[in-house]
Amino acid sequence: MTFPFRALSTALTTVVATSASAEEVTLRYLASQGGLSAHELAQELGYFEGTGITLENLGYATGGPESLIALAGGSVDIGSAATAAVLNSIAGGNDFVAAYPSNGINDEVQSIFYVLEDSPIHGVEDLPGRTVAVNTLGAHLDYTVREALHSASLPEDAANLIVVPGPQLEQVLRAGQVDVAAFGYWQTTFEGAARQTGGLRPIFDDTDVLGDIAGGFVVLRRDWVEAHPDAAHDFVDASAKALDYARKNPEETREILARALEERGENPEVAQYFRGYGVREGGLPVERDIQFWIDVLEREGQVAPGQLAAKDILLVTGDDASVTN
Structure with missing residues (x-):
């Protein structure tokens, strides 16, 4: 099926106008502590007005895999996870x-x-046998550690990973319960607060291992997209526009984040450490964002060669007017 999505390769400036008879759809999702997804920001900015789209927050996800399980089971309509977990x-x-x-x-x-x-740990070469705190297993931080060890010609399972929720990462590191605490790209609020207190030292980051790349994706069920192509278009359009808004208006975005966190009963002070979403201008992916991890999974034997193709997984890219599925 070909989705008639217009080209989205340049910075979006408007959400496509829809008629008063736009289909009414409710998209349920799980939030992430300490942050706002781009679709949540789009809602705060009023970008869904006139589209018929309503977002409904059903609570929190501890990590991407939980979000995907909920999406697969029909409990939510929007999932969000690291690229490797999605694949x-x-x-x-x-x-x-x-x-x-x-x-x-x-x-x-x-x-x-x-x-x-x-700490005596100074780099990836010192990770074997050490305990590393990550927000969840089977997602971005897990695979980043594995890829870092592989790049250093070390066994990919040489480090011991344990699950620690984002708000507790600093605490367990300072208490000596773990050797390393990994603050994900989506946890810059928690990382900033920990860094401000002092006494910590970074040993590496994921750009050292992966380069500039999409860290994760918001995902939809294909049958939902096929049933609601206009809503799917408007959802992507508004979310991409919100990503651009955050890049161009960082201070205003931090103010919106602080207000949203306070309304959710979270600590609004951490919003000052939000550094942005880190996406390209235009808010859309390129095929390398997916293909890099397909190649990793094929190398590890987790997927068969040719089993997955980026073009079949990406709903829309920054240089394509349409996607055929």
Whole structure:
């Protein structure tokens, strides 16, 4: 099926106008502590007005895999996870499409691996046998550690990964319960607060390992997109526009984030450390964002060669007017 999406290769300036008879759809999702997804920001900015789209927050996800499980089971309509987790889920039989990059990693926005200042750990070569705190297993930080070890010619399972929620990462590191705390690119608020307190030292970040790339994706079920093509278009359009808004208006975005966190009963003070979403201008992906991880999964034997293709997974890209599925 070909979705008649208009080209989105340049910075979006308007959301496509829709008629008063636009289909009414409710998209349920799980939020992430300490941050706002681009579709949540789009809602705060009023970008869904006139589209018939309503967003409904059903609570929090501890990590991307939980979000994808909820999406596969029909509990939510929007999922969000690291690219590798999305691909594993699709390879496992879930018919998802990548709607837009939830975040990217670059020189301004990245996942940073911290140790205590007096730690004997100074780089990836020191990770074997060490305990690394990540927000969840099977997602971005997990695969970043594996890829970092592989790049250093070390066994990919040489480090011990344990799950620690984002708000507790700093605490467990300072208490000596873990050797390394990994603050994801989507956790810049928690990372900024920890860095401000002092006494920590970064040893590497994910751009050292992966380069500039989309870190994860917001995903939809393919059958939902086929049933609601106009709503799918408007959802991507508004979210991409919100990503551009955040890049151009960082201070205003931090103010919106602080207000949203306070309304959710979270600490609004961490909003000052939000560094942005790290995505390209235009808010849309390129095929390398997906293909890099397909190549990794094929190398590890987790998917068969040719089993997955980026063009079949991406709903729309920054240089394509339409996507055929």
